[in-house]
Amino acid sequence: MIISRIHGGLGNQLFQYAVGRAVALRTGSELLLDTRAFTGANPFQFDLGHFEIQARVATERELPPAKNRPLAYAWWRRFGRAPRFVREQGLGYNEGIATIGSNSYLHGYFQSQRYFDEIAPTLWQDLTFKQEPRGENARMAERIRSAPSVSMHIRRGDYLNSAKGRSVHGGPDLGFYKRALDQVRQRSGSDPIVYLFSNDPDWVRDNMKMDAELVPVAINDGKTAHEDLRLMSLCNHNIIANSTFSWWGAWLNPSLEKVVVAPAKWFSDPDLSNPDITPPGWLRID
Template identity: 25%
Template sequence: MERRKYIVIPCLTCAFVLIFFVFQTDVNEFSFSEVFDNSMKNERTTKRTSTKNTSFSFKGKNLPVLSKKVGNEPTTKIFLKHTKLNFTTKGRRISTIHPTRSSPKQTKFNFTSKGMRISTTKGMTISTTKGMTNSTTKVMTIFTTKGVTISTLNPAISAVRNNSNNNTHFLCPNFMGGFGNMMFQFAAHFGVAMSKGMQVIVANKSELNRVFKLEDIDIRNNIDICKTFISRGEKQNCAYDKNILNFNNSQNIRLGQYLQSWKYFYDFRSQLRKQFTFRDLLLQEAKSKIVQTVKRFNIGSTRDITLVGVHVRRGDMVNHKFGYNIATPEYLTKAVQYYKSKYKNIIFIIASQDIPWTKANMPNNTNVEYLDSPKREIIVATLSLCNHTITTVGSFSWWIGWLTGGEVMYFKWPAKEGSGLRKQYSKDFSDFYYPGWIGM
């Protein structure tokens, strides 16, 4: 009899603790951060035995995935450390299971391009005295520490990150020329990599990596491996060459040279815009310049003002033997008048290598602000915050217009007929100038 007392008392204690734990738990919200971390650490030692999968969809506002370089840890590791999962369930009720059977320990996470798939050996079940729905869960909302949703990786990046035996091959830009040229070279390689399920390699010290938050790009301190890649040259520098893309993704490739056509990356333009996100300090300085300009003119509320960025390229293009045409005073006047006829309270924010010429040829009675920054990254960041753009010639102007959006004006004749430069464009320049832009 005495022996039975010693057995019953501990059992009753366990029962009270268990009941207290269950009723203190919110059945609609479970924080699995620590479980996920442990699951990731033990993944290699976990026996993979079964096959039943449960799919979940995402709900909320998408943001780019965390940078590969944050904290010198892989994206997936940081994602799990800072993620809290709320499960919204529907379906039939199921019986509770023993509280000591921890199904999250059997959970494996696989990232896909359309969401997150959770696989368990027996389906996911959660114990509760109040009843819980089964593993036909339909919605998963992911809340970060900032309360917004994080998007999953694209298919190519997902393959690289999740396949321990991946055979993914690489594209490596050979950056040359000015900042606008480098943006074209990166954009073309990025578009091709996305279409072929490959990865882009960029040097850590490259100017593009210094200016932009390049995400899901293979950033390396040493890119000597790129010297061993197969080179494929384009037929024309400012026209689309489909033959340059006649290779499969089982090769490491360098494309050349200038690749100045929107057709190389048009299908992945939204992903490219995320790549060309300015680093915080640059963006902060650019925004400060915009705010100061608007306050100085004091011509209406911020919502009523239209900002038009103007980039005037002259400098080395004036009298260049290769055949550059520079924008004329007549073009500048027509472009300014176009916007003034459509919008009110306009401020033109101008950047140029030749401020005296620009001031002499800007139409009178126009609100004008001239940028005095010599840094090209500050120029492109500031002008890209405007509503519309007047470009002149050159790749730098081109990218200001592309990043800005809105209505973009361009000078229709960037090359002299019969010149070496003219031969680098397609017949009607349509491979170079972006669809929907307005030529004058």
């Protein structure tokens, strides 16, 4: 088996599933998901169940010891007992993941398409939604499909509300979004309607001003984040924040003509860098 530790928000969960799926297919193994991180104190929830994933949540007996069993955990880590513990090294692509064997436990974020590029068609099938959109989401989906569109993701909240969030992540300024929209217009030859997605919709309504038709999308909350991801993927083009959430909204956009614009600066901390964060063909601008 291959076990992938699932933690963080939906964008992180999708990367962790994708790398596990790629390793499982290569080794002919079953993919199990360790979801023990999602306790009552966790601000995030397990969201992969909204997709047609080819994996199951592992039972307690199938998992290695957790840190709340310190002696058993230390024994497992120290003596390399199965499953083999495989921790991500650094933020960029780890070449060693391509050669690990079965009975491995994957621990990390694995934020690069390079881990799963060869199984992209399989992943697009896995990451179809189990249910059709309903209510306001269905009406918004129809509106997005009716005219040229671009999603614009403005990540605030946890990225800006704490000193740690600002020092590690921060976020692109308004100038980035205006320049990104100019690039979409130039490269697509269209003037798309801009659909605004954010975890701070009130700030977006008050501050996002530009020469375009702007449509704030404030339908969903953290419990239905997958619906925002679906709506982003339905847009013709995507302007993403330095966020794995909108990264996946763009990646799941099936259009061969899509223009995707990402910020060149993914981390505000100058000591952090992931040179493999964006796929070839995506535009990165300051």
